[in-house]
Amino acid sequence: MKETGIGEFEEVILLLVGILDQNAYAFRISEEFESQTGRSISIGAVHSALERLSGKGFLTSEMGKPSAGRGGRRKRIYSITASGRRALTASRDFRISLWSQFPDFSVDQLSFVFN
Amino acid sequence: MNRSSPPSLPLRFFRWFCHPDYREDIEGDLIERYLKTLELKGYQNAKRQFIWDVIRLFRPGIIRSMEGNQKLNSFGMLKTHFKVSVRNLIHYKSYSAINLLGFVLGLGIAISLFWIVRFERSFDNYHTDSDRIYQIMGMEDGQNGSQIPSGVIYTLNTQFPEVETAVSVHGYNPQVIEVSGQKFKMRNSYFVHPEVLEILDISWIAGSPETVFRTPDEVIIDKPTAERLFKLEDPIGQTINFDNEFTLTVAGIIEKVPANTEFPFEMIIPISRHPWKNDLRNDHWGGGDSSFKGLVKIKEGSDKSSIEERITNIARVQKNFDYDSLSFVPINAVHHNPYNDPFNYYSPEWLLDWLIYIAVFLLLIACVNFINLSTTHTIVRRKGIAIRKILGSNRWGLLTQFIVETGVLVLISIVFSAILAATIISYSNQFFHTNIPVASLTSIDFLILCASLWSLITIIAGIYPAISITNFRVLAAFQKSVASGKRSPIAIRQVLIAFQFVIAQVLIVGILIGTKQMDYLFSKDLGINHENVLMVNIPEPDNTLKRERFRQQLSLHPAVKGISYGLSTPSASHSSWWAEFQNSRFEDRLLARIQFIDEKYLDFFGMKLLAGRKIQPTDTAINGALVNEMVSKAMGFNSPEEAIGQSVKGWPGTFRIIGVVANYHSESLKENIIPHVFAYRPNRFFTANIRIGTENEAEALAAIEKYWKDLYPDNYFEYDYLSDALNKYYESDQKFTNFLGLFAAVSILICCLGLYGLIYFVCIRKTKEIGIRKVLGAKIESVIATLSRGFLKPILISLVVCIPVIWNLQRSYLSNYTFSIEFNWNIYILAALITVIIASIPVFLQARHSAMKNPVDCLRDE
Structure with missing residues (x-):
């Protein structure tokens, strides 16, 4: 969306990175995505999205420790930057404001956790 | 097969195309997924999934850039070489311009020549089988x-x-x-x-x-x-x-x-x-x-x-x-085939071969130009090369840079010369009697020709300068020395100049000889009077009445000086009639040309009667015929009178000789004089030869046309001038001479371009030296002499070297003609003078310009 600069898919990826925290690498993210949404996705798509978000400045990455399960190859762990957080907040606030303006979906049915 | 590691072929493919920065972690992800699927769904599914993943990874964000990384980046280097070449070309404008001009001229002509020869050699090869x-x-x-x-x-x-x-x-x-x-x-x-x-x-x-x-x-x-x-x-x-x-x-x-x-x-x-x-x-x-x-x-x-x-x-x-x-x-x-009476036109092989040789020579001159100029000029680039060497470039990289630079220059030249060639070809149809369809220039073959020439010239012209420029010691480049440059390039440069001028000199002599020979051919006395003769076709050959009426009418006209009928003119290049004749005194059967003539023919054309009497209408019945001297000589007679009364048996019949005519040239001057038999056959009088006075030519023409059309209303009036028809013999020679003129001019131009460029850059380099000399008291003339000496020496050498070449060439050229001019060394001297004068112009001009410069300006250059 224009306001936040990320699309729906990228937003989901960004959230998953936040959720997975220390385990936020491409393969885990794709697995989580599949289990959460039921859509299957290729590693390449995830990887491209992660690169794009890094390019926009919403993510940073670091190489982690090698592990046996990956044939000794290291993982690249992604984490959200401050501007990534701002983008997510902006997106959430925008959604909430729209939803609350819609009479049938009024506020008192939902509960949030504020940070 | 170890199933716990993924299939190797897709993995290798992935490693090849993947960007190295991402490779490790994506590979890890791939392996993790593979192992998981292997566990959950079995080997086949895991394998399929892996391959599908690799394929899905073949996308723009992940594929490595073609420029490569540190170890292997030839493509990246080519890009920089290209950029640097273009910048250099723009920066050193005069150097680029001179080279470009030389190449465009040389290549333009070479391309047109190759194209013309290709066309001429392609005749009738398109028929199946x-x-x-x-x-x-x-x-x-x-x-x-x-x-x-x-x-x-x-x-x-x-x-x-x-x-x-x-x-x-x-x-x-x-x-x-x-x-x-x-x-x-x-x-x-x-x-x-x-x-x-x-x-x-x-x-x-x-x-x-x-x-x-x-x-x-x-x-x-x-x-x-x-x-x-x-x-x-x-x-x-x-x-x-x-x-x-x-x-x-x-x-x-x-x-x-x-x-x-x-x-x-x-x-x-x-x-x-x-x-x-x-x-x-x-x-x-x-x-x-x-x-x-x-x-x-x-x-x-x-x-x-x-x-x-x-x-x-x-x-x-x-x-x-x-x-x-x-x-x-x-x-x-x-x-x-020179003996074929062509339906279209005749294109001699020797002409085509020579065109190819000349094209190659012009290309060589242009390449030599480039070699000379670049070895001189790019000495200014030494610092840049030295820095590249210090930074770690190997010899190969430097060579590539210069070859790319040459390639870019040649590429630009090829584009312009293709345009020049197209222009030449479309005009050549007018000047050189060729007939190439201009549409053929857009074919693939033309592109292939240009592309191959481009690669060939780049390599030929670029190799030597590239090698010599990159071949020096780094420190020397950073030392300010007056005499930068080794001894040997100077000697080679002079050899190259001499070589160029030999070619130009030969071409100039060639055009001089060619022109002289053409003049000779057109003006030589053929033994017949062919002044102001109009040839008109006569239809209805069986109708003697009409024909004689035409003659009578015309004789009354003041502008008509004479009229005679015959099969054709004495010297026609088309539709000549031949037959073999026998006589006991001939060594073998004699092939003779047959000419049917009327009683006025001999006088009209000024053909001398050596013995016997002239032909008359009654000779048809008694088969009386005239022959020329060649026939009586073939019979072994020393004097023509002896031939009278002899008979020759052949076609269209057996003739009794009633007179002998002096020899004349009936074929082109490339051939010998041939035997002739003249008979009176009015039903073969296809041509009327009419001599008209020069003062009232148009009037005469109009009258002739009117009388003709009145007599032959159902026919088409056509006429030709005899002198034009005679010149047709020498069409290909004329073509060749025309070409030669163009080549001589272009070659000397290219050579002078080269000279000009050379001396310009040498003067720039020697600015300090000139300044010091002048300060020490040298006169301008001696400075000019110093500067020019190095250039005039090779020209003089070339004048000497080309003597044997010219001797051989003029012999083989003139031997084509049975009747030709004598080769005179005056021609050579004239050509030498021309060359020296034209070549001296750029040399002296530039030397004088440099010699006149204020020493103050030169010596300030620190």
Whole structure:
């Protein structure tokens, strides 16, 4: 969306990175995505999205420790930057404001956790 | 197979295309997924999933950039070389401009020449099975001819199973054709055996070889003719009246034949309709018109020479057969055969070979220019090269840089020279009598030619400078030394200049000789008076009354100085008639040219009668004939009187000699004088020769036309000037001389460009030296002398070196002509003077300019 600069898919990826925290690498993210949404996705798509978000400045990455399960190859762990957080907040606030303006979906049915 | 590691082939593919920065973690992800799927769903699924993942990873964000990374980045380097080359070209403008100009000139001409030669060598090679198609030529000891009697064709068709088909083709143009009451002139009309349509490839618009010529009254015309005669109407079924003799019905239309053929059919008529019935007889083995030709196509696998031998043996036995032997000339060589009476035009092989040599030489001159200039000029680039070396470039990288730079320059030149070549070719059709369809320039072959020339020239011109420039010691570049540069490049430079000027000098001498020879050819006394003679065709040859009336009317006109009838003019290049004659005193049968003349012919053309009497109308009946001196000499007589009374037996009959005429040149001056037999046959007086006074030429012409049209209203009036017809002999020589002029001019121009560039850069480098010399008191003249000496020396050397070359060349060129000029060393001196003067101009100008500079400006350069 224009306001936040990320699309729906990228937003989901960004959230998953936040959720997975220390385990936020491409393969885990794709697995989580599949289990959460039921859509299957290729590693390449995830990887491209992660690169794009890094390019926009919403993510940073670091190489982690090698592990046996990956044939000794290291993982690249992604984490959200401050501007990534701002983008997510902006997106959430925008959604909430729209939803609350819609009479049938009024506020008192939902509960949030504020940070 | 170890199933716990993923399939190796897709993995290797992935490693190849993946960007190295991402490779490790994506690979890890791939392996993790693979292992998981292996566990959950089994090997086959895991494998399939892996391959699918790798394929899905082949996307723009992940594929490595072509520039490569540190270890292997040739593509990236090429990009920088290209950028640097372009920048250098723009920065050093005069250097680039001079080189560019030299290349554009040299390449432009070379490309046009290659293209022209390619066209000329492509004649008639487009027919299917052209390697089995031949034109038959009659061989007679240096007087070969293209006339082939019908007897040969008939025999080939009936007695030779190896022959697929043999045909006669006679190029015979009507005096006039008539369509719906309108009169037209028709050229390129041919009487043929219908089988020729199967031998030669023709594109049909209407009709086909099977449907046409069911009856002998049909005709095929080509599209432009159809449009000219019938405008927009459908031509099929319409009638054309031929020469007021017979009517033909249009039965087929063909496309205009391509430009590269010796058979430019515009109108095709079955030979059975030919008016010369005698020539069509199957037992006719005698002489005739050189445009009456024979073609033969042999079956696959047949032996051409055995067929030649056998038909020759059969023919020699026949009475009246003129030639010594018959020879089969491949159809795509006919265009280059000097003895063929061409339907289109004759293109001598020697001319084409020379064009190629000259093209190559021009390219060499341009390359030499470039080598000289770049080895001199790019000494200023030493610092840049040194820095690259310090930063770690190897020799190969430096070489590549210079070759790329050369390549870019040559590429730009090729673009301009292709445009120049296109212009030259389209104009060449006017000046050089070639006939290349301009559309052919857009073909793939042209691109291939340009592309190959580009690579070739880049390498030839670029290799030496690249090697020599990158071959030095780093420190020397950073030391300010006055004499930068090794000794040997200077010597090589002089050798190269000398080489260039040898070529230019040879070309200049060539054009001088060529022009002189052309002048000689056009002005030599041929032994006949051909001043102000108009040739007019005479239709209705059997109608003596009309012809004499025409003569009477014209004789009364004040502007007409004389009129005489004959078969043709004494010296006609087309349609000459030949036959063999026998006499007991001849060593062998004598091949002589036949000329039919009226009683005024000798006086009209100023032909001297050496013995006997002139010819008269009564000589037809008694078969009296004149011969020329060659015949009486062949009989062994020392004085022509002795030949009188002798008889010569041949075609069209046996003649008794009643007089002897002085020799004259009836062929081009490339040939010897040949024997002639002159007879009086009024029914063959096809040409009227009319001499008109120069003062009232237009009046005379108008009168002639009027009288002619009054007498022959159903025919087409045509005339020609004899002097123009005579010049036609030398068309190819004239072409060659024209070309030579262009090449000489261009070559000396390129050489001077090179000289100018060289001296310009040398002067720049020697600025300090000049300044110091002047301060120490040197006069301007001595400074100029110092600067120019290095350049004039090689020019003088080249003048000496080219002497043997010129000696050889002029001998072989002039030996083409039986009658030629003598080679005089004055020509050489003139050429040398021209070269020296033209070459000195840039040298002195630039030297003077540098020598005049204020020493203050030069010495401030620290």
